[in-house]
Amino acid sequence: MTDAIKARDAKDVEQAVQWALAEGKTLELMGAGSKRAIGRPSQTDISLDLCGLSGISLYEPQELVLSAKAATPLAEIEALVASKGQQLAFEPMDCGPILGHSSGATLGGTLAANLSGPRRIKAGAARDHFLGFTAVSGRGESFKSGGRVVKNVTGYDLCKLMAGSWGTLAALTEVTIKILPAPETEETILLRGLAPERAVAAMTAAMASAADVSGAAHLPRGLTARIPVREIAGAADAVTALRLEGFAPSVAYRAHSLETLVKSFGESARAGPVVSRALWQAIRDAAPFASSGEGPQRPLWRISTVASRGAELAATVAKALDSEVLFDWSGGLLWLSVGGTDDAGAAVIGRAVAQIGGHATLMRASSGVRAAVAVFSAQDPVLGALTRRVKEGFDPKRVLNPGRMWAGV
Amino acid sequence: MSLSLPAPDASVLARRAQIVAALRAIVPGEGVIAGEREMRPYECDGLTAYRQLPMVVVLPDTAAQVSRVLKFCHEHGIKVVPRGAGTSLSGGALPLADGILLGMAKFNRIREIDFENRVAVVEPGVTNLAVTQAVEHAGFYYAPDPSSQIACTIGGNVAENSGGVHCLKYGLTTNNVLGCELVLIDGEIIRLGGKHLDAGGYDLLGVITGSEGLLGVVTEITVRILKKPERARAVLVGFASAENAGECVSKIIAAGIIPAGMEMMDRPAIHAVEQFVHAGYPLDVEALLIVEADGPQPEVDHLIGRISSIANSCAAVTCRISNSEEERLLFWAGRKAAFPAVGRISPDYYCMDGTIPRARLPQVLGRMRELSAEYGLGIANVFHAGDGNLHPLILYDANKPGELERAEKFGADILKLCVEVGGVLTGEHGVGVEKRDLMPVMFSEIDLAQQQRLKCAFDAKGLLNPGKVFPTLHRCAELGRMHVHAGRVPFPGIERF
Numbered sequence: 044m045t046d047a048i049k050a051r052d053a054k055d056v057e058q059a060v061q062w063a064l065a066e067g068k069t070l071e072l073m074g075a076g077s078k079r080a081i082g083r084p085s086q087t088d089i090s091l092d093l094c095g096l097s098g099i100s101l102y103e104p105q106e107l108v109l110s111a112k113a114a115t116p117l118a119e120i121e122a123l124v125a126s127k128g129q130q131l132a133f134e135p136m137d138c139g140p141i142l143g144h145s146s147g148a149t150l151g152g153t154l155a156a157n158l159s160g161p162r163r164i165k166a167g168a169a170r171d172h173f174l175g176f177t178a179v180s181g182r183g184e185s186f187k188s189g190g191r192v193v194k195n196v197t198g199y200d201l202c203k204l205m206a207g208s209w210g211t212l213a214a215l216t217e218v219t220i221k222i223l224p225a226p227e228t229e230e231t232i233l234l235r236g237l238a239p240e241r242a243v244a245a246m247t248a249a250m251a252s253a254a255d256v257s258g259a260a261h262l263p264r265g266l267t268a269r270i271p272v273r274e275i276a277g278a279a280d281a282v283t284a285l286r287l288e289g290f291a292p293s294v295a296y297r298a299h300s301l302e303t304l305v306k307s308f309g310e311s312a313r314a315g316p317v318v319s320r321a322l323w324q325a326i327r328d329a330a331p332f333a334s335s336g337e338g339p340q341r342p343l344w345r346i347s348t349v350a351s352r353g354a355e356l357a358a359t360v361a362k363a364l365d366s367e368v369l370f371d372w373s374g375g376l377l378w379l380s381v382g383g384t385d386d387a388g389a390a391v392i393g394r395a396v397a398q399i400g401g402h403a404t405l406m407r408a409s410s411g412v413r414a415a416v417a418v419f420s421a422q423d424p425v426l427g428a429l430t431r432r433v434k435e436g437f438d439p440k441r442v443l444n445p446g447r448m449w450a451g452v
Numbered sequence: 453m454s455l456s457l458p459a460p461d462a463s464v465l466a467r468r469a470q471i472v473a474a475l476r477a478i479v480p481g482e483g484v485i486a487g488e489r490e491m492r493p494y495e496c497d498g499l500t501a502y503r504q505l506p507m508v509v510v511l512p513d514t515a516a517q518v519s520r521v522l523k524f525c526h527e528h529g530i531k532v533v534p535r536g537a538g539t540s541l542s543g544g545a546l547p548l549a550d551g552i553l554l555g556m557a558k559f560n561r562i563r564e565i566d567f568e569n570r571v572a573v574v575e576p577g578v579t580n581l582a583v584t585q586a587v588e589h590a591g592f593y594y595a596p597d598p599s600s601q602i603a604c605t606i607g608g609n610v611a612e613n614s615g616g617v618h619c620l621k622y623g624l625t626t627n628n629v630l631g632c633e634l635v636l637i638d639g640e641i642i643r644l645g646g647k648h649l650d651a652g653g654y655d656l657l658g659v660i661t662g663s664e665g666l667l668g669v670v671t672e673i674t675v676r677i678l679k680k681p682e683r684a685r686a687v688l689v690g691f692a693s694a695e696n697a698g699e700c701v702s703k704i705i706a707a708g709i710i711p712a713g714m715e716m717m718d719r720p721a722i723h724a725v726e727q728f729v730h731a732g733y734p735l736d737v738e739a740l741l742i743v744e745a746d747g748p749q750p751e752v753d754h755l756i757g758r759i760s761s762i763a764n765s766c767a768a769v770t771c772r773i774s775n776s777e778e779e780r781l782l783f784w785a786g787r788k789a790a791f792p793a794v795g796r797i798s799p800d801y802y803c804m805d806g807t808i809p810r811a812r813l814p815q816v817l818g819r820m821r822e823l824s825a826e827y828g829l830g831i832a833n834v835f836h837a838g839d840g841n842l843h844p845l846i847l848y849d850a851n852k853p854g855e856l857e858r859a860e861k862f863g864a865d866i867l868k869l870c871v872e873v874g875g876v877l878t879g880e881h882g883v884g885v886e887k888r889d890l891m892p893v894m895f896s897e898i899d900l901a902q903q904q905r906l907k908c909a910f911d912a913k914g915l916l917n918p919g920k921v922f923p924t925l926h927r928c929a930e931l932g933r934m935h936v937h938a939g940r941v942p943f944p945g946i947e948r949f
Contacts, residue, residue, distance in 0.1 A: 064934075106811060164649070168650050170655055170658060184902070187896075188902075192809060192841075195879060196613045196882055198900075199663055199903050200613070200626065200658055200662050203655040204654060207651055224708035247569075253747075289747075292751065296748050347649050347650050349648050372649060375649055401646070404652075422652075425642050426642050430653055432909035433654055436902075436906055436932075
């Protein structure tokens with residue numbers, strides 16, 4: 044068991060990093076630990092527990108802005124903004140179901156992982172809502188970037204760099220995000236029995252329409268039964284789902300025009316707000332791949348690819364591997380579980396992704412597998428060298444989460 | 453001008469003839485411009501107060517040429533200033549006497565339009581508007597719409613992270629770019645992103661966007677295109693005070709409405725515009741708001757109804773709803789002509805670009821009126837009300853001795869005020885040379901050093917666009933140094949377990 048240091052505030056974080064630098068130690072940055080099992084296994088000497096950095100410091104609903112200490116529980120933030128009819132538009136996922144735990148995420152961890160849910164295709168990613176931060180670099184210095192306003196081009200946009208860096212560059216201590224109004228209502232149009240290629244074609248058509256679709260996902264047969272929503276699970280057939288959100292008169296109008304548009308793909312049905320919400324939460328959390336908590340789970344990949352070619356990518360992988368796939372982002376996001384391989388299918392998936400375009404992250408696997416294969420897509424030598432130089436600029440002694448994304452970074 | 457740029461390197465200037473010859477070997481024909489008269493058009497960008505002839509102008513038209521030019525500069529320690537259409541309002545493309553001006557205008561092709569994935573792959577010299585024109589036959593458009601969109605290029609938009617009137621709802625350039633091909637200073641070519649969403653590693657595309665040409669040269673860009681909304685309508689509302697207008701904006705957002713555009717003008721701006729465009733703006737109001745809703749017809753009608761009732765609840769003096777496309781465009785014609793309109797009432801004007809938390813607007817406007825009296829210079833304000841981005845236009849006459857300097861000091865005071873109330877120095881025009889020396893108002897030395905360490909990762913020799921963005925240039929070796937205090941006893945009092 045790794046030792047842990049508990050930080051109470053940003054000053055403690057600075058001190059901890061300075062201490063690690065002086066002692067030649069490495070630190071695992073940890074909020075709630077909800078994504079601790081993602082990435083290459085920790086090779087750190089000691090954990091830096093950031094949970095003490097909690098609390099919302101600013102929320103101005105009419106300015107669409109919220110600031111909080113980095114380890115503020117996401118649930119606390121979501122509850123507060125919901126009370127004002129607002130939301131985090133990028134729809135952050137809960138990794139609990141796939142990783143088999145119930146510790147909720149923190150805001151800082153959510154941003155550091157840049158994991159966005161189904162609404163990504165309309166509203167943007169976590170990184171698009173990340174306005175400013177203060178952090179402690181691997182040099183043991185507090186620094187800030189961005190601000191509390193949406194429109195800001197003052198200096199480099201380091202928020203983007205922090206988003207998706209998995210704590211390898213700096214320890215976020217306080218963050219500011221954009222908050223948006225929650226939709227008044229939602230409905231989901233459901234198509235049944237489509238093969239993945241047809242489903243992607245239907246989603247592509249929907250996305251290219253003026254219907255302003257805010258979620259486009261396809262659950263092949265076999266996966267629908269594992270969606271914990273009776274109306275979906277009961278059908279035992281593939282389901283393609285298209286979500287519409289907004290003001291009631293608009294949703295009603297767009298639902299009608301979307302139904303007309305997708306007629307050529309078969310009969311459609313409508314799911315009202317209650318079913319729709321439950322369904323999209325399940326898709327967001329990749330619920331069909333939820334860990335039951337018993338025995339080893341199949342490895343699970345999250346692959347971002349060219350949307351129109353998502354089905355092709357899945358088919359390529361399926362030729363070589365025993366695999367199951369959930370399509371989100373209109374075919375551009377694949378949740379893909381594989382069985383019966385030693386490398387979690389990394390070689391096959393790596394080749395297919397390289398050929399079609401995109402990147403793959405191994406979201407769930409044993410630590411042995413995560414130590415052996417590329418958990419984040421491998422980089423070509425030039426990009427790899429640039430990545431290492433960026434790391435060097437923020438964390439020259441490789442104190443913070445070293446090796447979590449790639450060896451030596 | 454008081455601006456100091458890095459001192460020209462005499463040893464580079466002494467080699468000018470060889471450098472020009474070497475560049476001609478890389479970019480043949482008219483692609484290298486060395487004559488003083490021919491280089492004159494490149495001596496400034498949209499910030500015309502600052503002018504400097506470059507050592508030589510190079511206009512490559514392939515990524516391979518860009519790569520070879522940069523590799524040559526890297527090997528020989530020659531500075532490079534990239535330039536798109538030269539519409540920067542912050543001097544981002546101001547040349548250096550001992551530097552190459554790398555013009556990207558020949559990269560003007562649209563390489564691919566992929567309607568299935570709703571993306572366009574374009575070269576950086578394509579104008580912003582040309583992207584929309586290339587896809588509008590199929591009912592699509594490119595959302596970011598800076599007011600210079602007829603002239604400004606996508607490459608420049610990426611460098612500056614340009615916004616526009618519609619970015620409240622549709623985002624800035626950074627939210628609409630998916631990938632790029634980037635040439636590094638050592639000539640290596642990398643690809644970031646693509647037609648898929650989000651970065652696989654560090655989000656370097658996100659860092660490149662808004663980096664003002666200091667990190668690399670973009671040679672191809674993949675942008676997201678959107679289906680054009682079925683319909684748009686606008687409401688034109690006049691208020692007796694900026695407070696009332698500000699309250700109206702807040703209430704619209706509190707009602708869960710994110711308008712496609714929400715623009716405000718103050719009294720001097722309204723008067724200048726109305727004389728110029730005759731858009732039918734009311735002249736007896738202190739603040740004018742244009743609020744636009746777009747989307748399917750039932751949504752637009754629903755929102756316009758709600759917006760006008762909110763406006764009336766905020767003591768609107770006048771409230772007109774556009775009932776035709778012509779009328780909507782007329783509402784906008786005034787706002788879009790605000791800068792030239794102000795140009796008609798004053799020999800010169802200086803356009804500022806700060807962002808403030810919206811609620812502080814009345815306070816900021818009040819303070820600006822006081823400053824206006826102190827400096828003896830008029831001011832007109834246009835304001836992207838939805839996102840707090842303020843464009844004060846300071847009126848001056850460059851022919852009157854000392855007025856330009858006074859206008860610049862006034863401008864600096866306004867930007868400091870923006871930071872003081874919780875805002876930032878620049879919302880969309882960039883830091884460039886213009887706001888470079890104000891950076892310490894917003895950032896500590898540590899903050900700026902950390903930003904420059906990112907620069908070092910891309911350009912350790914500091915050859916790309918030096919003298920922009922950062923007030924003090926540090927050598928990367930110096931920035932990389934670290935003082936570790938060994939033996940310190942850490943965190944007494946911190947719980948360990």
